[in-house]
Amino acid sequence: MKPSAARTWSLGLLAVLSAVVLVATAGCAVTRGQSSVGDYIDDVAITTAVKSRFVEASQVDASAISVETLHGEVQLTGFARNASERAEAERLARAVRGVKTVSNRIAVRP
Numbered sequence: 001m002k003p004s005a006a007r008t009w010s011l012g013l014l015a016v017l018s019a020v021v022l023v024a025t026a027g028c029a030v031t032r033g034q035s036s037v038g039d040y041i042d043d044v045a046i047t048t049a050v051k052s053r054f055v056e057a058s059q060v061d062a063s064a065i066s067v068e069t070l071h072g073e074v075q076l077t078g079f080a081r082n083a084s085e086r087a088e089a090e091r092l093a094r095a096v097r098g099v100k101t102v103s104n105r106i107a108v109r110p
Contacts, residue, residue, distance in 0.1 A: 043069040053092040072100035
């Protein structure tokens with residue numbers, strides 16, 4: 001193979017592999033329980049907004065709380081220092097646009 005032909009072949013292979021990864025990733029998103037890629041994107045936006053509010057709030061330790069969203073239903077898990085931090089995390093999550101319900105499974109550390 002000539003150097004230019006090898007380069008063209010490599011770039012073509014890279015493009016095909018990139019397309020396969022993109023399609024596989026989109027497929028995984030939909031099989032997670034969302035009915036469409038759009039639902040997945042909406043859930044990711046909600047999760048990001050909730051986590052952002054946690055980071056901005058001085059009374060909530062964002063690194064100790066996990067956020068998962070499915071169909072606008074937010075699940076909070078992790079640990080809080082006290083009951084008021086737990087309640088504030090739930091309040092912040094409920095205030096995000098697009099959130100339908102919040103399941104607060106945050107445990108208060110003794």
